[in-house]
Amino acid sequence: MRRLPVYLLLDTSGSMFGEPIEAVKNGMQVLVSTLRQDPYALETAYLSIITFDSKAQQLTPLTELSAFQQPDLRANGTTALGEALALVAKKADQEVTKTTMEKKGDWKPLVFIMTDGEPTDDLNKGLAEFNKRKWGMVVACAAGAGANTDTLKKITECVVSLDTADSSTIKAFFKWVSASVSAGSMKVEETGSEATTLSELPPPPPEVNIVL
Amino acid sequence: MNRSQRHLSRLANRRGPIHDLERIFDAVTEEAALNPAEREAFCRWALSSLLDNFKTHLMDRRIEIEKQIKAMGINVPNGTVNKDYHASFLLPEGLVSDVRVDGVEDLGLSLTTDGYDEYYLSGRPVKAGDFTLTLSFQTLAGAPRSSLKIPVAFNPDPRSLWRNIPTDPNIPYFKEDSATDYIRVEAGKDEAPRKDMVAASQRGRSHAREGKPRDDHFALDHCYESGWYIMAVADGAGSAKYSRKGSEVACNAAVAHCKSMLTDNPEFEKAIADYAADKEDAGKRTELTRMVIDIIYKGAVKAHEAVKKVAAANEEAKLRDFATTLMFAIAKKYDFGWFIASFWVGDGAICLFDMNSHTVKLLGTPDEGEFSGQTRFLTMPEIFHDKDVVSKRLKMTIVPDFTALFLMTDGVSDPMFETEKNLNDYDKWLHLWNKLNTGFPGDNIPGVDLSDDNEQSKNQLLRWLDFWSAGNHDDRTIAILY
Structure with missing residues (x-):
């Protein structure tokens, strides 16, 4: 079975404390329970949670949706986004199955990054590692005014922004992520190839702005 | 009881902490000169303080145990x-x-x-x-x-998440959601059983949940006069809106052309016999190849043209809206064995499977390309402009006998074989053969009884196509000559 790996990279720095982090937790809950109702996603999507604050860590290794249990998120510290990029590259090496002559490997991973601030570590170092891997689609989300979309543009072409990091906006973002994973898992089965551009994803809700 | 005995008994009774407490309580309250009401109040105050302490202790202990249990991190799987x-x-x-x-x-x-x-x-x-x-x-x-x-x-x-919505019969080029066929060829004068053909085609779950039509198609035919078996299977492209018609027209046109060429063709029969008698003779081989091209390659061209004609008749559609793969084969038994010729464009699999010799012979190579999903279609004109089209897509072979000739769309071959390499693996085909026999008991799907003249096997085969494979919910079509 060819899996569709989905990596969520979530900012858990101190600035996310309070409403934003609670919104992220709720959003994740909505994301998973929605995807479990989608037969394509339930069969093919695998989810991993990587958080970054003063350091990056993988809270949930790549797990099938049916077995996924939400990790506990706490907000404190700085914003080690560079380290998170290096970590997701390393984890993808370990977790994503490569295609061989006998076995078709996994689909290229989808990566969703959400941050509300500027990285405080060496972004370029992590980005160099990240860029050595093949990703299906990488979407970076600047949540609120503190995040710099120019910085995120260095990571990926697909950058979206949220005007505020309040609970209804963050929830709307997660709903869109959920719809995107649904569309992605359906696309791989119907057409045999991954989505690679924003135009192949469902149109984002009004709360989620595409950064051109 | 005498006096000294009573005294001893009283002493014994007064022993113990309660009596000590009573004695001390008496002493303290007397010393403080408390009246009986004050004594009562003091007594209540002292005990209730103790009780509070006790409660705190209980709570501390409970919290301690709760913490210990929480630290155990109890969780249960989904x-x-x-x-x-x-x-x-x-x-x-x-x-x-x-x-x-x-x-x-x-x-x-x-x-x-x-x-x-x-x-x-x-x-x-x-x-x-x-x-x-x-x-x-x-x-x-x-x-x-x-x-x-x-x-x-x-x-x-x-x-439970895969709904099954019937296709709207009013759509253009409507097609039934499933189809089966069985061609029974009875024993001849020699009373030896003859091979039969069975085929089934089932709409995939991904189409069923949206009420979309089946894009696959197949066609079987048998020339009772000349003994030729003809079979075709096609997979309409998922992205082409009228591919269901493309696959249908392609199968029918290829089979019709072959049938017209095979019903009474003594020259072809002679060419086969001559070639079988001396396979080293290049001249005989060329002569036979020329005739096979007339039947098989022409069959593919006719199929292409037939689809083109249907597309041309539809003003709002283009040829690529009818994109389809196509594989078809002709087979006949002779004294020297079976002659088989075939054409294949697209993915899926067409294969001769023989358990006696433990061999499989893939009749061509699937057009999968480096990236899956990039298959070739009969409807692409460049297929026929390719100078290698004959050597690449046409196959002819003579074998002593075989267990089964399989034609299937990728809806069956993908979940069964996964990669192109596995299509050449005899054990994988044996596994498929066994699965046909046993069915999928875990999914409550019975096996297919592929015994001679069993017409029921077409319904069993259709049921069998419902097998469960995560991530594989495409239309499924299989045709078997056995």
Whole structure:
């Protein structure tokens, strides 16, 4: 079975404390329970949670949706986004199955990054590692005014922004992520190839702005 | 009892802490010159202070036990509706009693224990969704019950998420959601059984859940006069809106052309016999090849043209809207063995499988390309401009006998073989053959009885195509000459 790996990279720095982090937790809950109702996603999507604050860590290794249990998120510290990029590259090496002559490997991973601030570590170092891997689609989300979309543009072409990091906006973002994973898992089965551009994803809700 | 005995008895009775307390209490209250009312008040005050202390102690102890249990990080795995669920967890023995999980019966589960420290949550979940289980237990007698929240998710049965919406019969080029056929060829004068053909085609779950039509097609025919078997299978491209018609027209046109060429063709019969008698003779081979091209390659060209004609008749559509793959084969038994010729464009598989010689012979190579999903279609004109089209797509062979000639779309070959390399693996084909016989008991799908003249096998084969394979829900079509 060819899996569709989905990596969520979530900012858990101190600035996310309070409403934003609670919104992220709720959003994740909505994301998973929605995807479990989608037969394509339930069969093919695998989810991993990587958080970054003063350091990056993988809270949930790549797990099938049916077995996924939400990790506990706490907000404190700085914003080690560079380290998170290096970590997701390393984890993808370990977790994503490569295609061989006998076995078709996994689909290229989808990566969703959400941050509300500027990285405080060496972004370029992590980005160099990240860029050595093949990703299906990488979407970076600047949540609120503190995040710099120019910085995120260095990571990926697909950058979206949220005007505020309040609970209804963050929830709307997660709903869109959920719809995107649904569309992605359906696309791989119907057409045999991954989505690679924003135009192949469902149109984002009004709360989620595409950064051109 | 004499006086000294009574005294001794009184002493014995007064011994012990309560009497000490009583004595000390008397002494203290007398010294403080408390009147009886004050004595009463003091007594109540002293005891209630102690009681408060005691309660604090109980609470501390309960919190301590609760912390200890929380630190154990009790969690249970997620389950699936209607599938056996079994989870176990530990609670410290002797520290807790009367353990319950509230409302667990409503979820279809029950809680049991081994009587020591292990607890089991088991049953068959009845409801899908995210739930928070409340595990409650008694720590110390007199303390309030303690509780702990445990999240768990019960997934819907994936099969229940695939709806089956019939295709609207009013759409252009409507096609039934499934089809079967069986061609029974009875024994001749020699009474030896003759091979039959069976085929089935089933709309995929991904189409069924959206009420979209089946894009696959097949056609079987047999020339009773000349003994030729003809079979064709086609897979309409998922992205082409009228591919269901493309696959249908392609199969029918290829089979019709072959039939017209095979019903009475003594020259071809002679060419086959001549070639079989001396396979080293290049001239005879060339002569036979020329005729095979006339039948097989022309059949493919006719199929291409037939689709083109249908497309041209539709003003709002282009040829690529009818994109389809196509594979077809002709086969006939002779004294020297079986002659088989075929054409193949696209993915899927066409294969001669023989259990006697433990061999498989793939009749061509699937057009999968470096990236899957980039198959070739009959409807692409460049297919026929390729100078290698004959050597690449046409096959002819003579074999002593075979177990089965398979034609199938990728809806069957992908879940069964996964990669192109596996298509050349005899064991994988043997596995498929065995699966046809045994069915899929876990999914309640019976096997296909491929015995001679069993017309029922077409319905069994259709049922068999419902086999479950995660991530593989394409239309499925298989045709077997056996």
